[in-house]
Amino acid sequence: MGDSDFQVGIIGGGPAGSTMAAYLAKAGISCAVFEGQLFPRPHVGESLVPSSTRVFKDLNFLPQMEENKFPHKYGAVWTAAANSRAYEHDWEGLAADCKVDIRFAEREQVGVEQTYTYHVDRGKFDNLLLQHAHGFGAKVFEGISVSGVEFCEDGAAIKYSIGRKECSTKVDIVVDASGRKTLLGNQMKWRIKDPVFDQYAIHTWFEGYNRSTMAFKGNLDNYIFVHFLPITNSWIWQIPITASITSIGVVTQKRHFAARRESREQFFWDCISSRPELFTALKAAQQLRPLKEEGDYSYAMQQLAGDRLVLVGDAGRFVDPIFSTGVSIALNSSRFASADIIRALETGNFKREAFHNFESAIRRGTKNWYNFISVYYRLNVLFTAFILDPRYRLDVLKLLQGDVYEEQEPPVLARMRSMVNEVEQNPNHVWHKLLGDLTANAFCSAAA
Numbered sequence: 001m002g003d004s005d006f007q008v009g010i011i012g013g014g015p016a017g018s019t020m021a022a023y024l025a026k027a028g029i030s031c032a033v034f035e036g037q038l039f040p041r042p043h044v045g046e047s048l049v050p051s052s053t054r055v056f057k058d059l060n061f062l063p064q065m066e067e068n069k070f071p072h073k074y075g076a077v078w079t080a081a082a083n084s085r086a087y088e089h090d091w092e093g094l095a096a097d098c099k100v101d102i103r104f105a106e107r108e109q110v111g112v113e114q115t116y117t118y119h120v121d122r123g124k125f126d127n128l129l130l131q132h133a134h135g136f137g138a139k140v141f142e143g144i145s146v147s148g149v150e151f152c153e154d155g156a157a158i159k160y161s162i163g164r165k166e167c168s169t170k171v172d173i174v175v176d177a178s179g180r181k182t183l184l185g186n187q188m189k190w191r192i193k194d195p196v197f198d199q200y201a202i203h204t205w206f207e208g209y210n211r212s213t214m215a216f217k218g219n220l221d222n223y224i225f226v227h228f229l230p231i232t233n234s235w236i237w238q239i240p241i242t243a244s245i246t247s248i249g250v251v252t253q254k255r256h257f258a259a260r261r262e263s264r265e266q267f268f269w270d271c272i273s274s275r276p277e278l279f280t281a282l283k284a285a286q287q288l289r290p291l292k293e294e295g296d297y298s299y300a301m302q303q304l305a306g307d308r309l310v311l312v313g314d315a316g317r318f319v320d321p322i323f324s325t326g327v328s329i330a331l332n333s334s335r336f337a338s339a340d341i342i343r344a345l346e347t348g349n350f351k352r353e354a355f356h357n358f359e360s361a362i363r364r365g366t367k368n369w370y371n372f373i374s375v376y377y378r379l380n381v382l383f384t385a386f387i388l389d390p391r392y393r394l395d396v397l398k399l400l401q402g403d404v405y406e407e408q409e410p411p412v413l414a415r416m417r418s419m420v421n422e423v424e425q426n427p428n429h430v431w432h433k434l435l436g437d438l439t440a441n442a443f444c445s446a447a448a
C-alpha cells in the first residue's frame with residue numbers, strides 16, 4: 001500500500017459503488033467511497049432482475065431486503081392495445097399476441113434459490129446498500145463530489161474540494177462508479193455516444209393507482225408491466241414501489257418529444273392517453289412527485305479498465321432500460337471487478353491486463369443485452385412471439401433473468417437475429433411493415 005491513504009478509492013455510492021465497497025471491505029481491503037450527494041436521494045431504476053440475488057446473497061444482504069419489505073417481483077408482463085394490427089399474422093408457427101407474461105419461477109437459476117426478485121424505492125435501497133458496505137468496514141464520505149483523478153507511477157490521487165479547500169486522497173486503484181456522469185470515462189475520453197439509441201424518459205410516482213387495471217388475468221400482482229404505445233419505439237413502465245405507490249415512466253425517442261413542442265406534462269399525458277384505460281386509471285390516482293426527465297443516456301466506453309482503474313455500472317456503459325437491467329449490471333460488474341482488484345492487490349500488478357476477467361465478462365454480458373434490446377426495438381412482435389413459443393420461452397427467460405455473462409452469443413439471440421434478417425430482406429414478409437426504424441443494422445453495437 002506504500003503511502004496510500006486507502007488501497008481502493010471508489011467514486012460514487014450508487015449500487016455499483018456500494019457493492020464494490022462491500023465486496024472489498026468484506027475481503028479486508030481498505031477502501032473509501034466518495035459520494036457527491038447526501039443519501040437518501042431519489043434515483044431512477046426501480047425494478048431489478050433475478051441475477052441481482054447472487055450479489056445480495058454473497059454480501060448477506062437478502063435479510064435486509066426482506067426486513068425492509070421491498071415488493072417481491074415475480075415476473076414481467078407486456079401489453080399492447082388490443083386493436084393493434086401488429087398481432088394479426090403468424091409466421092413459421094410463431095404467433096404473437098398483444099399481451100404476454102412470464103414468471104421467473106419457470107426456469108431454475110444456478111445460485112439463485114428465490115423465485116422472485118424485488119422492486120425498490122432507490123432512495124431507500126441505495127442508502128441501505130451503502131450503509132451495508134460501511135458495516136463491512138468501508139469508509140463512506142457523502143457530500144464529496146470528485147472533480148478528477150491524477151494517475152502516477154505508484155498510485156492515483158482523487159481530487160475534491162471541501163468548502164474552498166482543495167483536497168486529495170491517495171489510493172492504489174480507482175473505481176469509477178459515478179453512474180451516467182461517467183467521470184473518468186470523460187476524463188480519459190473513452191466515452192462513445194451510442195449511434196442508435198437516443199431515448200428519452202419522463203417519469204413520476206402515483207398513489208392509489210389501481211394496478212390491476214391493465215392486468216388481463218389474475219395473479220399478476222407485483223409484476224413489472226411494460227405497456228407498448230402506438231408511437232414507434234415507445235413504451236411505459238409500471239413498477240410497484242409500495243402496496244399503494246406505483247412508478248410510471250414513459251420512454252420514447254428524443255426526437256418524438258422534441259418534435260411535439262409541448263410541455264413535458266402535456267407530452268407525458270398525451271403519450272399515456274394512447275392507452276385509454278391506463279390514462280383513466282392514472283387520472284383517478286394522485287401524482288406524488290413532479291415529472292422528472294432523463295435524456296441522452298446511451299453510450300459505450302472504448303475500454304472498461306486501464307492501469308490502476310476500472311469503470312463499473314453505468315460509468316462503464318448504458319443502453320436502454322427496457323429489460324430493467326441497469327442495477328443488475330451495476331451489481332454484477334462490481335462482483336466481477338472486485339475479484340480482479342483483490343488479485344491485483346495481492347500480486348501488485350495494477351496494469352489494465354489485471355482486470356481482464358472483469359472486462360471480458362462485462363463486455364460479453366452487455367453485448368448480449370444490447371443485441372437483445374436491439375431485436376426488441378427492431379421487431380417487437382418477434383419478442384412476444386418467442387416468449388409465447390415453448391421452443392424459445394425458457395431461453396428468452398434466461399436473458400430476462402439476467403444470466404448473460406457466460407456465452408458469447410446465446411443461441412436464442414442468434415435465432416432471433418437470423419429471423420430479423422429474413423424479415424428485413426423480404427419486403428413481402430407479413431412482419432416487414434412492423435420493422436421498427438431505430439436501426440438499419442440492429443446488431444452493429446457501439447464498441448461491442
Ligand SMILES: Cc1cc2nc3c(=O)[nH]c(=O)nc-3n(C[C@H](O)[C@H](O)[C@H](O)COP(=O)(O)OP(=O)(O)OC[C@H]3O[C@@H](n4cnc5c(N)ncnc54)[C@H](O)[C@@H]3O)c2cc1C
Binds near residue numbers: 249
Ligand atoms: C429511464 C431509466 C429507467 C431505468 N429503469 C431501470 C430499471 O427499471 N431497473 C434497473 O435495474 N435499472 C434501470 N435503470 C438503470 C439504473 O438507473 C442504473 O443502471 C443504475 O442506477 C446504475 O447504478 P450505478 O451505481 O452505476 O450508478 P448510479 O445509481 O447513478 O450511482 C452513481 C452515484 O455516483 C454519484 N456521483 C456521480 N458523480 C460523482 C462525482 N463526481 N463524485 C462523487 N459522486 C458522484 C451520484 O451522486 C450517484 O449517487 C434505468 C435508467 C433510466 C435512465
